[in-house]
Amino acid sequence: MEGPPALPTEEEVEGMTFGMIVEKLKALGIHTADLEEKKDAKERLLKTIKEVHDNIATRRQPGKITKTLQQAISENKKKREGLTQICNSILEFVDSMEDDDKQKMEELFGQDLELQVILENVRTFLQNDDCPILVVVGKEKIQLKIQLKIQLKKQLKKQLKKQLKIQLKKQLKKQLKKQLKKQLKIQLKKQLKKQLKIQLKKQLKKQLKKQLKIQLKKQLKIQLKKQLKKQLKIQLKKQLKSKK
Numbered sequence: 001m002e003g004p005p006a007l008p009t010e011e012e013v014e015g016m017t018f019g020m021i022v023e024k025l026k027a028l029g030i031h032t033a034d035l036e037e038k039k040d041a042k043e044r045l046l047k048t049i050k051e052v053h054d055n056i057a058t059r060r061q062p063g064k065i066t067k068t069l070q071q072a073i074s075e076n077k078k079k080r081e082g083l084t085q086i087c088n089s090i091l092e093f094v095d096s097m098e099d100d101d102k103q104k105m106e107e108l109f110g111q112d113l114e115l116q117v118i119l120e121n122v123r124t125f126l127q128n129d130d131c132p133i134l135v136v137v138g139k140e141k142i143q144l145k146i147q148l149k150i151q152l153k154k155q156l157k158k159q160l161k162k163q164l165k166i167q168l169k170k171q172l173k174k175q176l177k178k179q180l181k182k183q184l185k186i187q188l189k190k191q192l193k194k195q196l197k198i199q200l201k202k203q204l205k206k207q208l209k210k211q212l213k214i215q216l217k218k219q220l221k222i223q224l225k226k227q228l229k230k231q232l233k234i235q236l237k238k239q240l241k242s243k244k
Contacts, residue, residue: 005051013042021045087123094119118159125155 018038035041046098
């Protein structure tokens with residue numbers, strides 16, 4: 001089993017770069033996300049080294065760490081139980097809400113946010129004994145509040161990202177469906193217009209042909225009648241002339 005990381009001297013810290021100091025702080029389990037300048041990082045590392053040395057020299061006693069950890073675990077469990085109870089209370093309240101109130105809540109948080117699902121996931125997370133919110137730093141200080149906030153933030157961010165993805169997918173599907181419907185309507189309209197035009201053209205052509213045929217037949221009949229009448233008249237005239 002590896003022991004704790006070696007502590008540098010003040011002279012060694014002075015010769016370190018900003019990156020080296022940050023790495024050393026991380027190795028000691030110290031929060032570094034808010035550090036931006038070497039001066040602040042150096043002060044934090046020197047302070048941590050001093051606390052560790054002071055702790056070794058004046059405060060560390062046999063069984064003290066075990067006792068501190070036991071107290072921390074107990075407090076950690078109580079806080080997780082308290083937070084779990086809060087989740088239970090909220091879920092019970094949501095379950096007991098009237099449909100109208102639930103609808104208002106959906107309008108407030110978004111219909112697809114699934115607040116109940118998020119709370120249930122957080123509750124499950126808190127009930128897990130492996131819930132990683134216990135951290136010992138420096139003089140065995142327990143940063144329960146900070147770690148819990150980070151974990152809850154991650155959990156909520158994950159759930160929100162998931163719900164946002166579902167929402168975007170749903171919206172995209174809806175928009176795509178709407179767009180396709182619109183395009184289909186336009187295409188169908190064009191197609192029907194084209195077909196109607198073709199059918200109308202055929203119909204008009206057919207009607208025109210029919211009318212023309214009737215007209216020609218009628219004209220032919222008239223002409224034939226005139227011709228026959230004329231021929232008959234000539235024949236009759238010849239016949240009368242021959243009798244004389």
